[in-house]
Amino acid sequence: MAVKIRLAKRGRKKAPLYDIVVADARSPRDGKFIEKLGQYNPQSTPAGITLKDDRALYWLMVGAEPTDTTRKILSVKGIMFKKHLQVGVDKGAITQEVADARFESWSKDKQEKRESRIAKLTQGKDAVKQAALEAERKKRADMEAAKQKAIADAEAAAKAEEATASEEATEENPAAETTEESTEA
Numbered sequence: 001m002a003v004k005i006r007l008a009k010r011g012r013k014k015a016p017l018y019d020i021v022v023a024d025a026r027s028p029r030d031g032k033f034i035e036k037l038g039q040y041n042p043q044s045t046p047a048g049i050t051l052k053d054d055r056a057l058y059w060l061m062v063g064a065e066p067t068d069t070t071r072k073i074l075s076v077k078g079i080m081f082k083k084h085l086q087v088g089v090d091k092g093a094i095t096q097e098v099a100d101a102r103f104e105s106w107s108k109d110k111q112e113k114r115e116s117r118i119a120k121l122t123q124g125k126d127a128v129k130q131a132a133l134e135a136e137r138k139k140r141a142d143m144e145a146a147k148q149k150a151i152a153d154a155e156a157a158a159k160a161e162e163a164t165a166s167e168e169a170t171e172e173n174p175a176a177e178t179t180e181e182s183t184e185a
Contacts, residue, residue: 002024002025002026002065003022003023003024003025003034003059003063003064003065004022004023004024004025004064004065004066004067005020005021005022005037005056005059005060005064005065005066005067005070005074006020006021006023006029006066006067006069006070007019007020007021007029007040007067007069007070008020008021008023008029008030008033009029009030010030015043016042016043017039017040017041017043018039018040018041018042019033019036019038019039019040020036020037020038020039020040020051020056020070020073021033021034021035021036021037022034022035022037022059022064035055035059037051037052037055037056037059038050038051038052038056040073045121046114046117046118046121049073049076049077051073051074051077051079053077053078053079053082056074056077056079057079057082057083057086060074060079060080060083061083061086078103078106078107078110081103081106082103085099085102085103086099
C-alpha cells in the first residue's frame with residue numbers, strides 16, 4: 001500500500017483551509033485518511049501552519065511520500081531536514097547529539113530569517129497605510145484651506161459691497177453735506 005502525506009481541502013469557496021493528512025494514495029483527495037498531522041491556512045500572511053512534528057517525522061521515516069506542496073510545508077517546518085539528519089544518525093555518519101545541535105542551529109537561523117521577513121511584510125503594509133493616511137490628511141487640509149478661502153472671499157465681497165453701498169449713499173446725499181458746510185460758515 002502506497003502511503004502519501006498530502007493536503008485534504010476543507011473550508012468554503014474561495015477561502016480554503018487544508019488538513020495535512022496521511023492517506024492511501026488510492027483514496028480521493030477529501031476521502032478516507034489514516035492520520036491527520038496538522039493544518040495549513042494559505043489565506044493568512046504568513047501562511048498558518050500547525051503540525052505534529054514527531055508524527056510527521058515518523059511517517060516520513062517509515063516511507064510515506066509527501067506531495068510537492070506538503071514537501072514544501074514540511075521543509076519550512078524543518079521536518080525534511082530532521083529526516084535527513086536522522087538518516088545520517090541511522091547510518092552511523094553522525095551522532096544523535098551532533099544531529100540535534102545542527103538542527104537547533106538551523107532552526108534558530110530559520111526563525112531569525114522568518115521574523116525579519118514578517119517584519120518587512122508588516123513594515124511595508126504599515127508604510128502603505130501611513131501613506132494613505134497622509135494623503136487623506138493632506139486632502140482634508142486642502143479642503144479646509146479651500147473652505148477658509150471661500151469664507152474669506154465671501155467676507156471680502158461683503159465688505160466690498162458695504163463699501164460700495166456707503167459710497168453710493170454718500171453720492172446720493174451730496175446736498176446734505178453741502179448744507180452742513182454752509183451752516184458752519
